[in-house]
Amino acid sequence: MIDSNIMLKLLDVDKSYSDNRVLCKLNLELPTAHCIGIIGKNGTGKSTILKIICGFITKFEGLCYKNFKTFSALIENPHFIDGLTGRDNIKYILNKKDADNAILLVSDFGIGDYLDRSVRRYSMGMKQKLALAITFARDSELYLLDEPFNSIDYETVTKIINIINSKRVAGKSIITVTHNMSRIQDYCNKIYQLKNGVLCANEHTVTNSLKQKSFLIKFANLNDISFAKSVIGEFSCKESYQENSIIVKAIEDDISSIIKRLADYSLIGITEIKDDNNI
Ligand SMILES: Nc1ncnc2c1ncn2[C@@H]1O[C@H](COP(=O)(O)OP(=O)(O)OP(=O)(O)O)[C@@H](O)[C@H]1O
Numbered sequence: 001m002i003d004s005n006i007m008l009k010l011l012d013v014d015k016s017y018s019d020n021r022v023l024c025k026l027n028l029e030l031p032t033a034h035c036i037g038i039i040g041k042n043g044t045g046k047s048t049i050l051k052i053i054c055g056f057i058t059k060f061e062g063l064c065y066k067n068f069k070t071f072s073a074l075i076e077n078p079h080f081i082d083g084l085t086g087r088d089n090i091k092y093i094l095n096k097k098d099a100d101n102a103i104l105l106v107s108d109f110g111i112g113d114y115l116d117r118s119v120r121r122y123s124m125g126m127k128q129k130l131a132l133a134i135t136f137a138r139d140s141e142l143y144l145l146d147e148p149f150n151s152i153d154y155e156t157v158t159k160i161i162n163i164i165n166s167k168r169v170a171g172k173s174i175i176t177v178t179h180n181m182s183r184i185q186d187y188c189n190k191i192y193q194l195k196n197g198v199l200c201a202n203e204h205t206v207t208n209s210l211k212q213k214s215f216l217i218k219f220a221n222l223n224d225i226s227f228a229k230s231v232i233g234e235f236s237c238k239e240s241y242q243e244n245s246i247i248v249k250a251i252e253d254d255i256s257s258i259i260k261r262l263a264d265y266s267l268i269g270i271t272e273i274k275d276d277n278n279i
């Protein structure tokens with residue numbers, strides 16, 4: 001038995017895939033009405049933790065005590081029936097009341113015009129917004145969110161953070177796993193780093209590579225600034241028009257993917273990149 005104010009407890013959880021030991025006697029306690037953030041690099045086992053919690057993975061050692069009956073989970077990439085519209089996918093997955101909530105959320109996330117179009121025509125960010133709307137539309141005791149801000153524009157990230165905070169205030173519990181620390185303090189009560197199969201809560205154990213820095217990215221063309229901001233919307237960005245640049249807050253590991261993403265959009269006019277030691 002666990003305390004009624006504890007929603008979930010993982011005790012000495014060990015998980016291996018063949019000879020790849022991913023979680024090593026991992027412990028975690030999630031109090032009711034809390035949002036826990038788990039950060040970790042690619043392949044450290046973040047999604048594995050969520051799959052164990054929601055029962056997608058049953059083969060593991062240790063204990064997973066569950067004090068909840070209902071949960072909503074968005075784990076890894078969302079999957080839909082591509083030939084159906086967004087609205088029909090929602091109706092297929094949710095009951096009438098939850099479907100109505102999801103439709104309102106989809107509009108709030110700015111893709112209402114796409115509700116009656118085939119999901120095949122959705123961009124990555126649109127699919128992620130549809131998946132988030134479906135996840136939040138259900139009134140559950142626990143929400144499990146795997147990289148919720150993937151491909152999401154800054155404005156909608158703020159809306160999602162507000163939803164997470166209002167769920168928490170309403171007594172729900174949330175676990176968010178991510179490799180992106182951007183804005184994590186805006187929605188998590190407690191942040192853990194997943195490293196070598198265990199969770200470390202102490203802020204001092206967060207390695208330098210996971211600490212946020214400011215990066216200044218300078219462009220040749222003034223018009224690139226607002227486009228660049230929209231392309232990397234999930235990161236906190238400030239524009240500096242005098243300097244033809246944006247200042248992005250991100251961890252060092254993310255900066256190469258930011259540059260690659262800008263390059264993918266043919267924003268080739270980058271003239272300079274500096275970190276906060278040199279800004
Ligand atoms: N079904 C599987 N079979 C074998 N190995 C797996 C399987 N799923 C995950 N793994 C391995 O387990 C480790 C943890 O994977 P997991 O998906 O949990 O990592 P993650 O932290 O979520 O990574 P990412 O940030 O890339 O999403 C990785 O080394 C991965 O290769």
Ligand SMILES: [Mg+2]
Pocket residue numbers: 046047048076146
């Ligand atoms: Mg993952």
